[in-house]
Amino acid sequence: MKLPPQRGPVSAELIDLLRTFAPENDQTACDDRLVVPLESEDILFSDDLQLSLFVLYELHYRGFDEVDERWEWNPQLLALRARIEEQFERKLREIAMDVSYVPGDAQAVAQQLFTLANDDGGPSVSNFIAREATLEQAQEFLIHKSIYQLKEADPHSWAIPRLNGRGKSALMEIQFDEYGAGRPGAMHSELFALTMRGLELDAEFGAYIDRLPAITLASVNMMSLFGLHRRLRGCIAGHLAIYEMTSSIPNARYARGFRRLGFDTPVTDYFDEHVEADAVHEQIAGRDLAGGLIEYDPTIATEVFFGAQAACAVDALVGEHQLTAWRSGKSSLRTATERMPA
Numbered sequence: 001m002k003l004p005p006q007r008g009p010v011s012a013e014l015i016d017l018l019r020t021f022a023p024e025n026d027q028t029a030c031d032d033r034l035v036v037p038l039e040s041e042d043i044l045f046s047d048d049l050q051l052s053l054f055v056l057y058e059l060h061y062r063g064f065d066e067v068d069e070r071w072e073w074n075p076q077l078l079a080l081r082a083r084i085e086e087q088f089e090r091k092l093r094e095i096a097m098d099v100s101y102v103p104g105d106a107q108a109v110a111q112q113l114f115t116l117a118n119d120d121g122g123p124s125v126s127n128f129i130a131r132e133a134t135l136e137q138a139q140e141f142l143i144h145k146s147i148y149q150l151k152e153a154d155p156h157s158w159a160i161p162r163l164n165g166r167g168k169s170a171l172m173e174i175q176f177d178e179y180g181a182g183r184p185g186a187m188h189s190e191l192f193a194l195t196m197r198g199l200e201l202d203a204e205f206g207a208y209i210d211r212l213p214a215i216t217l218a219s220v221n222m223m224s225l226f227g228l229h230r231r232l233r234g235c236i237a238g239h240l241a242i243y244e245m246t247s248s249i250p251n252a253r254y255a256r257g258f259r260r261l262g263f264d265t266p267v268t269d270y271f272d273e274h275v276e277a278d279a280v281h282e283q284i285a286g287r288d289l290a291g292g293l294i295e296y297d298p299t300i301a302t303e304v305f306f307g308a309q310a311a312c313a314v315d316a317l318v319g320e321h322q323l324t325a326w327r328s329g330k331s332s333l334r335t336a337t338e339r340m341p342a
């Protein structure tokens, strides 16, 4: 993908540095520039900081066309990332509800996660898509999702070498399906690209980055934060578990919505696949992944539940952002004015 336009002082310094310099001979340029203060009232809604974090994380995934790959492990960039992450993680811990986990076996863990999944009283984007979204709103919905779904499952794969036993086997079983179970073209990310193209959208990863509001970037940055730190391995497992456990029913509604708008296979394949796959995954995710992990190491339980709670809380904010815009007849994406360079 191409480097996105900046959204404020931090992302301006960062993006300019990545675009202009190579890492080894310009250490001093880097030292001087990345000490910009991080100011934000609410980091979840800070365009500048969420975009900076997204860019820093993306160096660990597929990088940017014009950026030297050696930046990935540059100490100054990692230091900047750590400063933003510190604020971000603190905020996530604030907004996640209190974790009232009652110790038990794997089945009891699954039961508590199912309760959390069912209690998720967040705004229902899936009902809106099923019943009333216009074609433009359906396109916007796909654009928001594209920043994760076009690399679906990748952030959770960081957890693989960090887990053991039953939890690890469960993670592999889920990821195997997410990556298409060995069938070329069947990765969920590829099915999602078909859905996008069916609605005449650009399915290249990051094509719409400039249109995405901070809160959408925060939802995918949260996965990278949890995935890239071994100490947060419980959080990434909890995040995946709750994602799988809150997927089957909404995906059935999305499929219904896209059919209502006149689409069918291959546009609806992505959603149909998730109705089926996640009815199985939700059991594996709750009992074997989260439950197995906690049985193996009970001290990780609160982190698993925090990851799940944070996922629900941030995704509720993304949904609220979309529905508030759509219900007042506005776009949920960044407008041309918001995208003007600061």
Ligand SMILES: [Fe+2]
Pocket: 152, 178, 188, 274
């Ligand atoms: Fe999937």
Ligand SMILES: [Fe+2]
Pocket: 174, 178, 244, 277, 278, 281
């Ligand atoms: Fe799944």
